[in-house]
Amino acid sequence: MSKAIIEHAVASEVFNKDEPYVNWHDETLWFVRQKRDKSSKQLPEWEQLREAASGIKNYVLSHMDELLVSFEQKAKENGVHVHWAADAAEHNEIVLGLLRQHQIGKMVKSKSMLTEECHMNEFLIRNGIDVIDTDLGERIVQLRNEPPSHIVLPAIHLKKKDIGDLFHEFLGTEAGATDPQYLTEAARQHLRDKFMTRRAALTGVNFAIAETGGFVVATNEGNADMGAHLADIHIASMGFEKIIPKQEHLAVFLRLLARSATGQPITTYSSHFKKAREGQEMHIIIVDNGRTTQLGRPDFRNSLKCIRCGACMNTCPVYRRSGGHSYHNAVAGPIGSILAPNLDMTKNADLPFASTLCGSCSNVCPVKIDIHEQLYKWRQVLVKAGYVPQVKGIGVKAMSIVLSQPRFYQWSGRLGRSVMRTIPFVVNNSLNPWYKQRDMPEPPKESFRDWYVRNRKE
Numbered sequence: 147m148s149k150a151i152i153e154h155a156v157a158s159e160v161f162n163k164d165e166p167y168v169n170w171h172d173e174t175l176w177f178v179r180q181k182r183d184k185s186s187k188q189l190p191e192w193e194q195l196r197e198a199a200s201g202i203k204n205y206v207l208s209h210m211d212e213l214l215v216s217f218e219q220k221a222k223e224n225g226v227h228v229h230w231a232a233d234a235a236e237h238n239e240i241v242l243g244l245l246r247q248h249q250i251g252k253m254v255k256s257k258s259m260l261t262e263e264c265h266m267n268e269f270l271i272r273n274g275i276d277v278i279d280t281d282l283g284e285r286i287v288q289l290r291n292e293p294p295s296h297i298v299l300p301a302i303h304l305k306k307k308d309i310g311d312l313f314h315e316f317l318g319t320e321a322g323a324t325d326p327q328y329l330t331e332a333a334r335q336h337l338r339d340k341f342m343t344r345r346a347a348l349t350g351v352n353f354a355i356a357e358t359g360g361f362v363v364a365t366n367e368g369n370a371d372m373g374a375h376l377a378d379i380h381i382a383s384m385g386f387e388k389i390i391p392k393q394e395h396l397a398v399f400l401r402l403l404a405r406s407a408t409g410q411p412i413t414t415y416s417s418h419f420k421k422a423r424e425g426q427e428m429h430i431i432i433v434d435n436g437r438t439t440q441l442g443r444p445d446f447r448n449s450l451k452c453i454r455c456g457a458c459m460n461t462c463p464v465y466r467r468s469g470g471h472s473y474h475n476a477v478a479g480p481i482g483s484i485l486a487p488n489l490d491m492t493k494n495a496d497l498p499f500a501s502t503l504c505g506s507c508s509n510v511c512p513v514k515i516d517i518h519e520q521l522y523k524w525r526q527v528l529v530k531a532g533y534v535p536q537v538k539g540i541g542v543k544a545m546s547i548v549l550s551q552p553r554f555y556q557w558s559g560r561l562g563r564s565v566m567r568t569i570p571f572v573v574n575n576s577l578n579p580w581y582k583q584r585d586m587p588e589p590p591k592e593s594f595r596d597w598y599v600r601n602r603k604e
C-alpha cells in the first residue's frame with residue numbers, strides 16, 4: 147500500500163523543528179556548493195563547457211528517436227540484449243522476468259535514481275528477490291528503510307552518530323563508534339560478501355553513446371564495477387534521456403559532472419561498458435516512464451537535459467533548509483520539482499511552489515537548464531488546471547484586484563497599517579504561516595507613496 151503524501155510545506159515544518167540540525171544540514175550542503183565553485187573556477191573554459199553540454203543536449207532532445215534506435219542497433223551488434231519499458235511497471239517486470247529466467251533470487255545494485263523512480267526494490271522484494279544496494283549511502287538508507295534524500299549524496303541528512311548507531315544494530319560494530327574509516331571498513335566487509343554471492347548485478351547508466359552502443363557508469367566507490375564484473379548477468383537501467391550522440395561528447399559531460407556534483411575533477415571510477423565478458427549476459431533496459439510526455443511539453447522539455455549532478459539541490463535555500471524527504475519524490479530539489487508534476491500533477495502540485503525562484507539553481511546547472519523559469523511556469527499550469535488549493539487562487543485574485551486599482555491599493559495600505567498597529571493579532575496569529583518564524587515589523591507611519599508625494603512638493 148502506498149504511503150499518504152505529506153505536502154512539502156507540512157513536511158518542511160517538521161524538519162525545521164530541530165533548528166541546530168537544520169543549520170547543520172544547510173551548512174553541509176553549502177560546503178559542497180562551495181567545493182563546486184572552487185573546482186569550476188579552476189577551469190577557464192567552464193562556461194564554454196556548459197554551453198557545449200547544453201548544445202549537445204539540445205541536439206539530443208530534437209534527435210531522440212534516431213539516437214535511441216542507433217544505440218539499440220549498436221548495442222545489439224555488441225551482443226547486448228536491449229529491452230524497452232514504457233513505464234515503471236514494465237521496467238520492474240523486465241528485471242523480475244530476467245531474474246526468474248535465470249533462477250536468481252539475490253541481486254546487488256549500484257546507485258540508480260531510475261530504479262528509485264520505478265520503486266523497483268519494493269517490487270522485487272515483494273516478489274521474493276533479495277536486493278542489496280551497494281553504494282554506501284544507498285546501503286545506509288536501505289538499512290534505515292527510507293529513500294535517499296539526495297541524488298548524489300543519498301544519506302546527507304544523517305550525522306556520523308546516526309550511522310554509528312545503525313551499523314551497531316545491523317553490522318555489529320562497536321556501540322558509540324563514529325570514526326568514518328572504521329564504519330566504512332565495516333560496510334566494506336559486509337558488502338564484500340554480498341558481491342561474492344550474487345549472480346545478478348543492476349547498475350544505472352550515466353551516459354549511453356549512440357555511436358558505439360556503449361555506456362558509462364560513474365561512481366566513487368567502484369561498487370558498480372565490482373557488482374557487474376562478478377555477476378553472471380548485468381542489467382543496466384537507463385532513462386532514455388541518458389543518450390549522447392558520440393564518444394567524443396563524453397569528455398564534455400564527465401568534466402562537468404563530478405565538478406558540479408562534489409567539486410572533484412572527475413569521479414573516481416568512470417567505467418565504460420560495451421559488451422558482456424565471456425559467459426556473462428548484459429541487458430540494457432531503456433525506460434520512458436513519462437519522458438515522452440515531458441519531451442512533448444515545449445516549456446519543460448529542457449528538464450530532460452539533466453545529468454543528475456545534484457548541484458541545483460546543494461545551492462537551493464529551500465532544499466538546504468527543508469531536506470530531501472520533504473519533496474516526496476525520488477528526485478528532490480529544484481529539478482525534481484519540475485520532473486514530478488509531469489508524472490502526476492495531482493500528487494505533486496505542491497512541489498513547484500517549494501522554491502524562492504531566486505535562480506541560483508539555473509546559475510549552477512552544468513547543462514544550463516532554465517530551472518527557476520520552469521518552476522514558475524509549472525505554477526501557472528497547475529493553477530490554471532485547478533491542481534492548486536483554491537485558497538491560493540483566491541489570494542492571488544484578491545491581490546490582482548488590489549494591485550490593479552491605485553486608489554484601492556492606497557486605501558488597503560492605510561487599512562493594513564492601522565490593523566497592524568491597533569489589532570495586530572488579526573495579522574499575526576497561528577493561522578498565518580508567514581509569521582511562524584518571523585517577528586512582526588513595526589508598521590511605518592506613512593506609505594512610501596505619501597512620503598514621496600510630500601517630499602516632491604517640497
Ligand code: SF4
Nearest residue numbers: 452453455456458511
Ligand atoms: S538540473 Fe542541472 S544542476 Fe540540477 S541535477 Fe540536473 S544537471 Fe545538475
